[in-house]
Amino acid sequence: MSSQDQEPYVAACPNCDVTRQTDDPNEVINFYRRHYRVTGHDIEIEHAEPDLDNAVTANDLKDVIRELEGQHRNGVPMGVIAAVMKERGLSVKQTLDEIHELRMGGGLYEPQDDHLAAF
Amino acid sequence: MTQWDDSKAQAVSSDITDESNALPARYFTGQDIFEMEKETVFGQYWVYAGHANCIKEAGEYFTRTIGERQLIIVRGHDGNIKAFDNVCAHRGSKMVTDTPMTDSGNARRIKCPYHLWTYDLEGDLKSTPKSFEEASLNPDLEDEEVQEFDSKENALNDVHVDSIGPLIFVNLSADPMSLDEQAGVMKDRLEALPLGEYEHASRIVSEVECNWKVFSSNYSECDHCQANHQDWIKGISLNESELEVNDYHWVLHYTHDEDVDDELRIHDEHEAQFHYFWPNFTVNMYGTADGYGTYIIDPIDTNRFQLIADYYFEDPELSEEEEAFIRTSRQLQEEDFELVERQWEGLKTGALSQAQLGPNEHTVHRFHQLAQQAYNS
Numbered sequence: 001m002s003s004q005d006q007e008p009y010v011a012a013c014p015n016c017d018v019t020r021q022t023d024d025p026n027e028v029i030n031f032y033r034r035h036y037r038v039t040g041h042d043i044e045i046e047h048a049e050p051d052l053d054n055a056v057t058a059n060d061l062k063d064v065i066r067e068l069e070g071q072h073r074n075g076v077p078m079g080v081i082a083a084v085m086k087e088r089g090l091s092v093k094q095t096l097d098e099i100h101e102l103r104m105g106g107g108l109y110e111p112q113d114d115h116l117a118a119f
Numbered sequence: 120m121t122q123w124d125d126s127k128a129q130a131v132s133s134d135i136t137d138e139s140n141a142l143p144a145r146y147f148t149g150q151d152i153f154e155m156e157k158e159t160v161f162g163q164y165w166v167y168a169g170h171a172n173c174i175k176e177a178g179e180y181f182t183r184t185i186g187e188r189q190l191i192i193v194r195g196h197d198g199n200i201k202a203f204d205n206v207c208a209h210r211g212s213k214m215v216t217d218t219p220m221t222d223s224g225n226a227r228r229i230k231c232p233y234h235l236w237t238y239d240l241e242g243d244l245k246s247t248p249k250s251f252e253e254a255s256l257n258p259d260l261e262d263e264e265v266q267e268f269d270s271k272e273n274a275l276n277d278v279h280v281d282s283i284g285p286l287i288f289v290n291l292s293a294d295p296m297s298l299d300e301q302a303g304v305m306k307d308r309l310e311a312l313p314l315g316e317y318e319h320a321s322r323i324v325s326e327v328e329c330n331w332k333v334f335s336s337n338y339s340e341c342d343h344c345q346a347n348h349q350d351w352i353k354g355i356s357l358n359e360s361e362l363e364v365n366d367y368h369w370v371l372h373y374t375h376d377e378d379v380d381d382e383l384r385i386h387d388e389h390e391a392q393f394h395y396f397w398p399n400f401t402v403n404m405y406g407t408a409d410g411y412g413t414y415i416i417d418p419i420d421t422n423r424f425q426l427i428a429d430y431y432f433e434d435p436e437l438s439e440e441e442e443a444f445i446r447t448s449r450q451l452q453e454e455d456f457e458l459v460e461r462q463w464e465g466l467k468t469g470a471l472s473q474a475q476l477g478p479n480e481h482t483v484h485r486f487h488q489l490a491q492q493a494y495n496s
């Protein structure tokens with residue numbers, strides 16, 4: 001497939017030979033969940049919407065979400081958060097674990113399923 | 120007794136007479152039940168709509184969806200609050216766009232964008248455009264023969280409204296029991312508190328993956344608190360708590376440890392009070408904050424609901440302590456979401472056909488009984 005018809009999001013498991021291409025960022029999260037459930041493997045985001053990251057200056061997860069909220073009404077898709085955090089060195093699993101920590105501490109909420117906002 | 124799926128639960132009427140018998144699981148998981156609930160639960164009882172302080176001036180309004188019904192809650196020129204279906208009397212267009220309580224709208228008139236029929240804040244039809252007064256395009260009709268519209272006969276559809284202090288409730292039924300009757304002592308209790316002096320300060324909306332009744336049941340008991348709300352229970356003497364059950368509401372009273380600052384709460388007693396009001400509303404009086412909160416537990420479908428958490432303080436501008444307080448409340452919600460989503464995963468499998476309730480889940484039993492009553496009505 002040429003890079004022109006590549007979907008905006010590409011995720012893959014480094015251990016297995018599976019790749020997922022999608023235009024829905026949260027499909028990356030669903031892919032991770034399914035794959036982790038059956039194999040225990042983390043997955044890597046290989047490619048995400050090109051300029052997704054440019055606008056975000058923060059490094060800290062909660063601040064990243066706060067900044068992204070400007071572009072996403074009613075919560076930032078978790079897949080977008082994972083893609084931005086990947087640029088900051090976190091795997092999908094690490095991002096989701098950190099999200100879980102923050103949520104359980106009351107710092108984040110979920111205005112719609114798998115979409116997050118910072119409190 | 121617990122019933123697994125190989126011994127199907129009987130009809131809802133005979134099943135839950137015993138305090139230990141929960142509402143059969145299929146009333147949580149059945150896809151058809153939510154449709155039925157629109158009629159028997161949300162179409163019959165008083166349902167919380169919003170807070171009067173958010174629409175203080177004449178013409179201020181917000182919308183609220185209950186089941187299929189989309190309502191406009193508006194303050195009239197006489198200062199009274201009215202509720203209408205957000206549906207035009209002409210050809211049924213939806214009129215105003217969705218307007219949350221947190222960002223209320225303001226209108227002198229309610230105008231339908233389709234053909235510009237215009238209603239006053241009493242819901243009466245006030246004007247129609249010229250094209251409804253003249254028959255110039257209709258060769259078979261003289262202008263004089265054009266029927267005149269009656270402002271009352273072509274009025275918006277009125278919905279029953281009543282309130283407890285600043286809390287506005289609506290009832291979709293044509294002939295409801297009174298709100299006083301449904302609320303019982305809760306009305307007197309809440310009205311004894313200065314709820315109207317507090318302003319809306321924050322709203323957090325969460326979508327949760329489980330049936331709304333699962334969360335409601337969880338809210339109604341604290342047998343899960345010791346194991347799951349470890350931060351919160353530190354300040355609470357669970358053993359001195361009381362779970363009070365009334366006709367359509369129940370109250371969980373939690374006694375606080377001595378060191379909670381006595382100044383810092385809206386009510387006098389040395390306790391937190393969590394009121395559950397059938398079918399889907401709670402009033403949360405925390406022992407540690409001079410303010411209060413409400414939850415609306417709005418079903419989205421069989422498998423999901425929205426928790427709308429509102430917080431009220433004397434000043435709508437949050438202080439740092441108040442923000443920290445809301446964060447703690449938010450943490451409790453998250454802990455509960457984990458529990459109810461996990462319970463939902465289990466229930467959905469269909470392995471359990473009827474749960475069994477413990478002796479301190481009599482509040483849950485009350486909730487299940489009210490559901491039963493509604494379904495059988």
Ligand code: FES
Pocket residue numbers: 207208209210211212231232233234235236
């Ligand atoms: S439908 Fe509202 S004016 Fe025609």
Ligand SMILES: [Fe+2]
Pocket residue numbers: 337338343344348451454455
């Ligand atoms: Fe809880």
